[in-house]
Amino acid sequence: MSNLLEIDSLVTSFSTKKGMVDAVRGVTLRVKKGKTTVILGESGSGKSVMLRSILRLTQRGSNVAGSVRLEGEDLLGKSPKEMVAIRGNRVAMIFQDALSALDPLYRVGDQLKETIRAHHKVGRREAKDRVIELFRKVGIPSPEERVHAYPHEMSGGMRQRAVIAMALGCRPDLLLADEPTTALDVTIQAQILRLFKELQAEFGMSIVLVTHDIGVAAEMADEVAVMYAGKIVEYGSAEEVLTRPMHPYTAGLIAATPQSKQTGRLSTIPGQPPLITEMPPGCAFAQRCPYAESRCTESVPDYVSAGRSQQAACFQLAGRERYAQ
Amino acid sequence: MATNVQSIVPDAASAASLPKQPSQAAERWRAFCRRRAALVALVILAAIVLACIAAPWLSPYDPYAGNVKERLLPVGSAGHLLGTDEQGRDLLTRILYGGRLSLLSGIVPVIIAVILGGGLGIIAGYFKGIINTLIMRTLDILFSFPAILLAIGISASLGPGISNIMISATIVFIPPIARIAETAVKEVKKEEYIEAALSSGAGTGLIIRFHVVNNIFSRLFVYSTTQIGICLMLASGLSFLGLGVSPPTPEWGFMLNNLKQVIFIDPIVTIVPGIFIFVTSLALNIVSDALSDVLDSKG
Numbered sequence: 001m002s003n004l005l006e007i008d009s010l011v012t013s014f015s016t017k018k019g020m021v022d023a024v025r026g027v028t029l030r031v032k033k034g035k036t037t038v039i040l041g042e043s044g045s046g047k048s049v050m051l052r053s054i055l056r057l058t059q060r061g062s063n064v065a066g067s068v069r070l071e072g073e074d075l076l077g078k079s080p081k082e083m084v085a086i087r088g089n090r091v092a093m094i095f096q097d098a099l100s101a102l103d104p105l106y107r108v109g110d111q112l113k114e115t116i117r118a119h120h121k122v123g124r125r126e127a128k129d130r131v132i133e134l135f136r137k138v139g140i141p142s143p144e145e146r147v148h149a150y151p152h153e154m155s156g157g158m159r160q161r162a163v164i165a166m167a168l169g170c171r172p173d174l175l176l177a178d179e180p181t182t183a184l185d186v187t188i189q190a191q192i193l194r195l196f197k198e199l200q201a202e203f204g205m206s207i208v209l210v211t212h213d214i215g216v217a218a219e220m221a222d223e224v225a226v227m228y229a230g231k232i233v234e235y236g237s238a239e240e241v242l243t244r245p246m247h248p249y250t251a252g253l254i255a256a257t258p259q260s261k262q263t264g265r266l267s268t269i270p271g272q273p274p275l276i277t278e279m280p281p282g283c284a285f286a287q288r289c290p291y292a293e294s295r296c297t298e299s300v301p302d303y304v305s306a307g308r309s310q311q312a313a314c315f316q317l318a319g320r321e322r323y324a325q
Numbered sequence: 326m327a328t329n330v331q332s333i334v335p336d337a338a339s340a341a342s343l344p345k346q347p348s349q350a351a352e353r354w355r356a357f358c359r360r361r362a363a364l365v366a367l368v369i370l371a372a373i374v375l376a377c378i379a380a381p382w383l384s385p386y387d388p389y390a391g392n393v394k395e396r397l398l399p400v401g402s403a404g405h406l407l408g409t410d411e412q413g414r415d416l417l418t419r420i421l422y423g424g425r426l427s428l429l430s431g432i433v434p435v436i437i438a439v440i441l442g443g444g445l446g447i448i449a450g451y452f453k454g455i456i457n458t459l460i461m462r463t464l465d466i467l468f469s470f471p472a473i474l475l476a477i478g479i480s481a482s483l484g485p486g487i488s489n490i491m492i493s494a495t496i497v498f499i500p501p502i503a504r505i506a507e508t509a510v511k512e513v514k515k516e517e518y519i520e521a522a523l524s525s526g527a528g529t530g531l532i533i534r535f536h537v538v539n540n541i542f543s544r545l546f547v548y549s550t551t552q553i554g555i556c557l558m559l560a561s562g563l564s565f566l567g568l569g570v571s572p573p574t575p576e577w578g579f580m581l582n583n584l585k586q587v588i589f590i591d592p593i594v595t596i597v598p599g600i601f602i603f604v605t606s607l608a609l610n611i612v613s614d615a616l617s618d619v620l621d622s623k624g
Binding site: 055057060081084085086087088089092093095097100101102103104105106114115118119163166167169170176 | 453516517518520521522523524525526527528531535536539540
């Protein structure tokens with residue numbers, strides 16, 4: 001299995017009044033061809049910033065360092081013009097809020113045509129046929145009529161399907177999805193996730209899905225990367241990471257997920273993630289970690305391997321097999 | 326596989342055709358009509374504009390030919406509805422012919438200012454940084470002069486002439502319009518559909534043309550309609566000062582200037598052009614006010 005996307009020690013920093021602040025602090029990640037990698041983490045852990053860094057879509061005044069290679073090509077070394085040719089064409093992105101990701105002034109079909117025509121020299125008629133075909137692919141009913149609808153005339157699930165159709169417009173190799181189902185209710189969420197899987201099987205694309213929902217991760221992921229405070233703290237196959245977490249943070253997250261047979265209070269992780277402006281010198285999770293000892297607050301732990309593919313950054317792992325749930 | 330995807334379509338019921346909604350334009354027109362004052366103002370405005378356009382067919386008189394025997398006939402005289410001016414020319418005829426220039430000098434500068442100022446504002450708002458500073462601070466310099474003083478200054482240095490009035494009025498209206506465009510662009514740029522467009526590989530030119538221009542247009546449009554009335558007053562004012570048309574040509578502001586000589590002989594006839602300036606700009610303001618209410622109601 002070869003890697004489609006290879007990210008190495010990616011650091012994304014923003015200039016603030018207090019100087020440069022790192023939102024992503026050295027992420028290394030492999031995305032395999034035709035597989036789904038889920039980035040799991042809580043708000044502010046740098047998931048979204050990392051995703052945008054891949055396409056170099058971070059805001060002005062930010063700096064992306066490290067290396068991002070798409071099939072061996074370094075994306076960070078590309079000129080802005082070359083990036084325009086890659087965005088939407090080889091790598092597409094889907095956003096959380098489908099309503100605000102569509103321009104309210106244009107018919108949805110016209111916005112899709114814009115994307116297709118930006119990358120391929122096709123006529124209006126052909127672009128329209130392509131759009132109708134895409135709408136059919138993503139399961140939008142009566143696509144011939146829906147292409148003429150405005151975003152506000154569609155339901156949330158329908159809009160997200162349209163956004164997915166837009167992303168698929170040029171058959172990308174890699175689809176980046178930033179919490180694509182967070183704004184949807186659970187039944188629509190299940191439909192959309194199923195759609196992702198079916199489209200992946202059909203087109204053979206890789207998906208990087210950012211979510212804070214462990215249920216979504218369990219549903220979708222081949223590989224899971226858990227992010228905390230701008231770093232990946234645990235990485236591995238979904239089965240390994242979600243059933244036998246190594247890192248105390250992952251274990252805490254899973255323990256904090258409500259179960260259907262749950263009785264009593266839900267377990268929580270005490271405290272809050274450190275502010276990115278005041279990052280502690282040692283392990284970023286140490287302040288909240290039930291197993292923390294003095295070395296945790298002094299130096300940053302390296303990745304320790306376990307299982308077939310699993311890796312986690314924690315000092316405790318040498319002595320302890322796993323943290324039981 | 327495609328059939329498989331089809332199977333997850335929510336339900337057949339939602340596959341029915343889109344509900345037919347009344348178009349937004351129709352809804353807004355109805356909202357506009359609910360404002361009685363605005364409707365009346367619109368009718369008056371339309372009447373004035375149409376009458377000015379149709380002046381040669383409406384009036385039997387030549388706007389340039391005077392009649393010495395019929396000088397300064399009062400308003401309501403037989404054959405001369407609004408009386409005659411100091412050279413015996415039919416005042417209504419001259420008002421209608423003069424309105425063509427006056428209305429034009431109220432509208433044209435605003436349109437040009439929207440194109441130029443809007444363009445500058447879009448560039449400044451979209452690119453930020455040094456480009457923004459250069460454009461906006463330069464415009465701030467123009468902004469710091471009182472509008473009428475700036476217009477007189479430019480007109481005076483360009484010399485008299487209706488086109489020079491329009492040029493100076495255009496320059497006066499560019500800074501505020503650019504400022505509004507810049508602010509609107511900055512807001513639109515934060516919208517997620519811009520990010521979505523970027524992530525799907527749209528270049529700067531496409532984003533500006535497709536998303537930015539159209540999304541700020543309604544705001545620019547609303548603001549600039551309020552400026553037409555002001556521009557009409559400004560242009561008439563400059564004309565009154567003698568910076569506009571040369572004598573035989575009718576133009577409201579300049580007619581006012583000519584007739585002021587006879588203000589003690591026939592004050593009513595004297596203020597007729599003034600009344601037209603007043604009514605037109607008032608109607609413009611009422612209409613644009615209602616327009617901004619109606620158009621702003623939804624984002």
